[in-house]
Amino acid sequence: MTSATPPTRAQAPAPDKAELARRIAQARGDKPADLVLRGGTVFDLVTGSMIEGDVAICGDTIVGIGDAYEGQSISDVSGLTLVPGFIDTHLHVESSLVTPFEFDRCVTPRGVTTAICDPHEIANVIGAEGIAYFQAASEHVLMDLRVQLSACVPSCHMETSGATLLAEDLEPLMGHPSGIGLAEFMNYPGVVHRDDACLDKLALFSGGHIDGHCPLLGGRDLNAYVSAGITTEHEATSAEEALEKLRKGMRVLIREGSVSKDLHALQPVLTDVTAPYMCLCTDDRNPLDIAEHGHLDFMIRTLIALGSSPLAVYRAASLSAAEAFGLKDRGLLAPGKRADIVALDSLETCNAQGVWCAGTPVSEAAFAARGSVPPVGRRSVKANPVSADDFRCADTAEETHVIGIREGKILTDHLRETIAIKHGDKAPDVSRDLVRIAVIERHGKNGNIATGFVKGFGLQAGAIASTVCHDHHNIVAVGADYADMAVAANRLGALEGGFVVVKGEEVLAELALPVAGLMSLEPFETVRAALEELRAAARTLGVTLEEPFLQLAFLALPVIPSLKITDHGMVDVDAFELL
């Protein structure tokens, strides 16, 4: 981000008469093109053929392929394969732990030229102001950042969020050029049971695009959900679930986040037959995974390695995504389409050697030239200090509901374990991997503290805590030691939110996330390094999960089966009620 503010890069309007004439003239070769990419081969996603010849670009738009062109500027792409820019069809930028500007810097060079985000993390903390922040940022970033309007803030009634968005709160946010429609409608029980506030939002966006979220829904309940006009969905975790959703007319988004990893399960479904109706998304992916493995580029090369055809995979990554979300101006390298182009070493390795966003070459200079938007959501952690005793809880019976973690899934198991009540408390039992989990309301609303048990961390000592806690983003802490949990939770207030690892009442590692308690103000490289320290520190406590903080963050999301915890208490998601 620079302090100067260049003109915004808002979505281009439809071309006027003069611009049409300019495009036609350059396409015919009557005038030299603004930019020519020379020496590459275009992978045509309609017929699957490889097209030799120049790619001519007029302003932000491709005007010629498969022919020789003169250009005002020539870029040499000899030996490279050109494909359309990738489209991440569903993600929460906040999960990258950096601002939209750093997210742009992080993933655009990997070929992601469009990202369709749902800013519901920040909206749960500071409401409409958070969505407006993303809309403003979309006017400056190099990629085309599309900002859906968050459907479920809070995700449901069983949690305390920092803000509530009703249909009437969303209406003033409609009409921004970054908009596509309503973001993932997570309260699927509210839809199928015809909750009044849910129907208001569905009616407000009726006839437009409404994105879905309905894990494990099937049969007549799925028919009901789809009948509400919801056409895209990213929560399928098995081939069978994906196939039912496809058959019922949903576009299925294959997701590979840092926690939710569905790519292997859904890859067999992605064929030349289904690819026109499937897309790719990351949902929640942190900068460590992006650095170590990649982003959509990682998904593309992995899907091909697993046996999907390059045609099917690249369609899902661009053309089919554009179709699914009504972005008719992109998804193909063809005349009249946005010049969102990735030059690859090969289709199989998917390493971007050059990226163009609407005709602008992606470079550090281009990032430096962007405008900026001041960060919002500072000082958002408003919880009172807690003490060790706040985590004590005896429950009413020794049979105890325990959240069972499935590594790499945001689905959890609803376990029942016997935990002895001693001295008015059920103590953590690290020998059985049963540790305390607590959610502490931090929006200054009611000071709720809820406690429960979780199995699967491998934690042997100490505590970890976070303000990234979907979707209400209260403080969530797990610990083998209550005093350490208190130190960790209290440290988050001083940091304005973030991640903390504590042992022996000492902070071993931490990362401040002062933008709504969700995003750092640092470059993504700094955040990546901090995450490595945090992971290492967590491992010294015995944690066996590869991604403990994001896994932790989803234990508080009561719209994903089966057992979760919010500041209201433990939630039986299958019954959709508090225990």
Next chain:
Amino acid sequence: MTSATPPTRAQAPAPDKAELARRIAQARGDKPADLVLRGGTVFDLVTGSMIEGDVAICGDTIVGIGDAYEGQSISDVSGLTLVPGFIDTHLHVESSLVTPFEFDRCVTPRGVTTAICDPHEIANVIGAEGIAYFQAASEHVLMDLRVQLSACVPSCHMETSGATLLAEDLEPLMGHPSGIGLAEFMNYPGVVHRDDACLDKLALFSGGHIDGHCPLLGGRDLNAYVSAGITTEHEATSAEEALEKLRKGMRVLIREGSVSKDLHALQPVLTDVTAPYMCLCTDDRNPLDIAEHGHLDFMIRTLIALGSSPLAVYRAASLSAAEAFGLKDRGLLAPGKRADIVALDSLETCNAQGVWCAGTPVSEAAFAARGSVPPVGRRSVKANPVSADDFRCADTAEETHVIGIREGKILTDHLRETIAIKHGDKAPDVSRDLVRIAVIERHGKNGNIATGFVKGFGLQAGAIASTVCHDHHNIVAVGADYADMAVAANRLGALEGGFVVVKGEEVLAELALPVAGLMSLEPFETVRAALEELRAAARTLGVTLEEPFLQLAFLALPVIPSLKITDHGMVDVDAFELL
């Protein structure tokens, strides 16, 4: 048509809150569905699988598949295969020679539930009033008749039409619920050469849907045409041409009309890989062909018989068509989609045993219950009487430009024949199949009469004449005898337009088309019978063409290569100039 006027059947608006709640309740089975189709099998066009179970319909919308449902009304479709209603992606209803109401009666029972028409035939005769007539009719017919706004009235500057439509004339017609965008942009030379009036129309619809028409265009000229924002096209006549258009991002519409028959040439291109980007259309198809062979049903069964997979063919017939034209509410039998349903005996034979349009069963009773719109364009033939001498022409040299007919194509060859000049005239020479062709301006504008030669009719005597004469719809006559040509042309004035066959100055057969000289006021069955008599009469003159009147009609269309004739004279279409 009935004289009473029931409520209109305009396109349903997006569902409101109450309607959403009704759909969701019926989809869940909380309330019985309005209508259940029981016993059939749904052909799923996304995965290609066959789905057992009921189809539940709420109002005009499917709400459930693949499950058991109770219904207020049950229709037995035992043993039948259910597919989405077919979409004719480009046609001129006028070419069916009947009104939109009779067209509806003729093709909807064959499974065509959406037809995207371009009313440019009637618009060339009576202007915007003709388009408004189709828009009004669309509010009453059972099918969803979509009315594109005609881009090229006249098709170009080398003809006299009854009306001229500029961008400013189209603007007041925008916004009707039947609208999709701008109809086929036939003046492709005007686009690539950046004609000012063409650019005005392109700019008016910029960012919306613009349909194409660019026969034989390729290379940089095609890049230029596509760069203008034109995304669908139906003039490809070879696999090679279709593939280039597909690669350049155009959706290719396979056409099988009464004259232009491209199905066999393009069938090899229609595969599971390309089908998502291909559609079907009839362009110009008369009721005789519809009765003898079928409509889109004929195309479907023929494409399957030729080797395209049923999945590819049914996608092109519905799902891909819906995608190509932005009709997101249809193309699949899935919850939330319009209940446009065809019940078939089998996928291969494609015989419709039952059809539902937006949930309404198609029947003679349903047709009888439609509202009506008074016909327009009466008394539109305003030519002065002609005499035999009007067809005499000596030209300037004995080398003569001759239109060479390709049967089953609207493309023609530009032939050169030596014809002796005798007594100040070049006489027809039936021994070499060289007969006179003339176009007589009939809109009361200038009284132009142009003459030339044509080869390919097989005509040995007499004359045939017509007011169906694309796109200006002047009078076109061919004859071996000038007196017969005069009788034929003059008879058209008395009929208010139509078709006439004359021999020995006697009318052998005729059909009146009093709606703008293009459409009959009779039922389609009556028109079909008249066409049989006309064909038989033409054969007694020696005519060897299967469909002489439609073939004749396209000899006057100067935006289809290579040699044509208008009231301005012979047109070299390749050079795009009058000879």
